[in-house]
Amino acid sequence: MTKPAILLVSLTLLFTTTWSQNITSKKTVIDNPADISITSNSTDLPFFTSSADAEKIVTSIMSAMGLESDFKIKEAHVPNVEAKIRHHERYILYNPQFISQVNTVTRNKWASIFILAHEVGHHLDGHTLLDINSRPGIELEADQFAGFVLCRMGATLKQTQLAMYYIANIDASKTHPGRADRLLAIEKGWNKAEAEVAGVRDNGSTSN
Numbered sequence: 091m092t093k094p095a096i097l098l099v100s101l102t103l104l105f106t107t108t109w110s111q112n113i114t115s116k117k118t119v120i121d122n123p124a125d126i127s128i129t130s131n132s133t134d135l136p137f138f139t140s141s142a143d144a145e146k147i148v149t150s151i152m153s154a155m156g157l158e159s160d161f162k163i164k165e166a167h168v169p170n171v172e173a174k175i176r177h178h179e180r181y182i183l184y185n186p187q188f189i190s191q192v193n194t195v196t197r198n199k200w201a202s203i204f205i206l207a208h209e210v211g212h213h214l215d216g217h218t219l220l221d222i223n224s225r226p227g228i229e230l231e232a233d234q235f236a237g238f239v240l241c242r243m244g245a246t247l248k249q250t251q252l253a254m255y256y257i258a259n260i261d262a263s264k265t266h267p268g269r270a271d272r273l274l275a276i277e278k279g280w281n282k283a284e285a286e287v288a289g290v291r292d293n294g295s296t297s298n
């Protein structure tokens with residue numbers, strides 16, 4: 091491609107951008123690392139294959155935070171998954187093909203549960219109120235939130251990080267951090283929740 095053509099494509103992208111916080115960059119190709127195999131543990135949450143499944147999962151995510159869920163989850167023509175506010179309502183919009191690909195390659199329900207938790211994180215962290223697009227800092231905050239809540243929901247650290255091996259690009263971009271930083275943010279959130287649980291356990295054993 092010649093330089094003027096690249097410039098034209100870049101300008102087109104620039105002017106067609108709307109405010110949104112996607113789980114991953116728009117041009118992500120879902121990776122298929124061969125060496126990752128994790129078995130699901132005994133959670134009664136469904137695989138995310140429809141909006142109804144997603145609602146159950148999001149209700150469970152919110153419940154793990156002690157909150158009621160008021161999110162609207164809809165199929166949409168979006169690149170992957172995104173959090174948005176429309177008419178004062180909190181939406182999670184998803185591309186069913188993207189979710190189906192994630193389910194197929196990961197063969198583990200925690201991958202798409204993580205993806206939903208990441209979008210819930212954008213809402214709860216207030217990112218969707220700011221009229222800003224994805225950028226590395228807020229993506230890491232949403233990843234950390236998702237790590238925290240999946241630990242509370244009973245996922246192991248490996249299950250919690252699984253999606254990132256498939257959907258995160260290795261290198262950082264203007265909108266999204268690189269894979270290693272995202273895995274670290276997830277681990278930070280997961281460890282925080284684990285430490286809280288351990289703290290409650292320890293206090294319980296000393297005071298009783």
Ligand SMILES: [Zn+2]
Pocket residue numbers: 111112113114208212224228229232
């Ligand atoms: Zn995001």
